[in-house]
Amino acid sequence: MTLTPKERRFRELVLPHIDSAFNLARWLARDDHDAQDIVQEACLRAFRFFDGFHGNDGRPWLMGIVRNTFYSWHRQHQAQGRNTVFDEDLHGGDASAATGVPRADDNPEAILMRRDGRRAIDRALESLAVEFREVLVMRELEDLSYKEIALIVGIPIGTVMSRLARARKQLAATLAPGDRKHDGP
Amino acid sequence: MMDHEEAFELLPAYVDQELGVADALAVERHLRLCVPCAAQLAEQEAMHARLRAEGTRYRAPAALVQRIALDARARAQPRAGMFARLQDRAGSGLDVPMRSLHGWGAAALAVSVLALLWSAGLYLALPSGAQRLTAELVASHVRSLQVAHLSDVASSDKHTVKPWFNGKLDFSPSVVDLAAQGFALEGGRLDYLDGRPVAVIVYRHRQHPINLYIWPGAVSDTPPRDQDRQGFHLVGWSSGAMNYWAVSDLATNELEAFVALLRAQP
Numbered sequence: 001m002t003l004t005p006k007e008r009r010f011r012e013l014v015l016p017h018i019d020s021a022f023n024l025a026r027w028l029a030r031d032d033h034d035a036q037d038i039v040q041e042a043c044l045r046a047f048r049f050f051d052g053f054h055g056n057d058g059r060p061w062l063m064g065i066v067r068n069t070f071y072s073w074h075r076q077h078q079a080q081g082r083n084t085v086f087d088e089d090l091h092g093g094d095a096s097a098a099t100g101v102p103r104a105d106d107n108p109e110a111i112l113m114r115r116d117g118r119r120a121i122d123r124a125l126e127s128l129a130v131e132f133r134e135v136l137v138m139r140e141l142e143d144l145s146y147k148e149i150a151l152i153v154g155i156p157i158g159t160v161m162s163r164l165a166r167a168r169k170q171l172a173a174t175l176a177p178g179d180r181k182h183d184g185p
Numbered sequence: 186m187m188d189h190e191e192a193f194e195l196l197p198a199y200v201d202q203e204l205g206v207a208d209a210l211a212v213e214r215h216l217r218l219c220v221p222c223a224a225q226l227a228e229q230e231a232m233h234a235r236l237r238a239e240g241t242r243y244r245a246p247a248a249l250v251q252r253i254a255l256d257a258r259a260r261a262q263p264r265a266g267m268f269a270r271l272q273d274r275a276g277s278g279l280d281v282p283m284r285s286l287h288g289w290g291a292a293a294l295a296v297s298v299l300a301l302l303w304s305a306g307l308y309l310a311l312p313s314g315a316q317r318l319t320a321e322l323v324a325s326h327v328r329s330l331q332v333a334h335l336s337d338v339a340s341s342d343k344h345t346v347k348p349w350f351n352g353k354l355d356f357s358p359s360v361v362d363l364a365a366q367g368f369a370l371e372g373g374r375l376d377y378l379d380g381r382p383v384a385v386i387v388y389r390h391r392q393h394p395i396n397l398y399i400w401p402g403a404v405s406d407t408p409p410r411d412q413d414r415q416g417f418h419l420v421g422w423s424s425g426a427m428n429y430w431a432v433s434d435l436a437t438n439e440l441e442a443f444v445a446l447l448r449a450q451p
Binding site for chain 2: 121
């Protein structure tokens, strides 16, 4: 199979970053299947706009498209009144309680075997409002710089900094009651 | 002297190491005297460290990567039926924020022009052999991730990985276990680079794979040097007549830390 030059460049610059794209989409959508749809759609868009991309770091570029794709998808779902899953108010920290769908790993054994800390931090992050969640995911899980986050989100670098500060503060507040509970008898 | 308001505001950037030296020192001076700032710093640092250590980084399912590669294929060489279906798909999701994409394009263009000028300067300073090797290393790294063929021998035990190379190469690569330092050994594989077979030792750090390429023939020891290419970082050095190159999408400083640990091994 011969690749066109555009396809080859796309494979080199964009495909290696599908994990980053998926991680962001998964944390934004909080659902595995939706995240897959969003990433696939985003990659179609990326390919369509690829002629206009002349950089040599495809990762922030692709993540910006993933984020835009998520937001237009999210708006569409809201418009259709099918947004119950994504209503921020319903997400009191436990996604499975809100959606009514049991998570595959929700059996008691799995819960016991998992480290409490891991579960707690993921749940806390999942419960944050999306504008705080996305900057934390980009900074802490994807290790993007303030400058890259500012470009992707379309906000000044100073706002990235203050948003991260507030996001971490909320995360600490969300985690605090759970941590105390574990200290008890 | 930095006042309290200013220092307090800059604390997150201090945690994220996004401050210049002068600002970082000023924040540190203020921190010694200010209890509320010290408390805020502790909270920011705790969440920063905990998310990095414990937060889940989801990985794309292999089937998704395949679907995307197929989509690109279909788009690059469209056949009638497939093309119509894809157009349909794309059309359905398209209240595209066109403006923001255009904005991105302009910003990306500005960034890439700068990057191009800068890297042009860098690459002009390199001999073309080194340039070709860098390209080969990145291509090999990318390939190893694309086809899910990171390891021929998958093991976290160096006593399994090292002997595996016996009889496959005309040299014996050193395999060290750095799991305790956060770089888990994942396995090894054979690869072909610079016109010869080479050993690749695969490590992982926080979900980021690291390919360490090893082959003999270095004429003299050279200290580690960094390169960036296509969003990947490379660190290369020579020691004991062996050539080493580490390639990863890790941040440069983390890859440098990895190399320092490797080089510190007896």
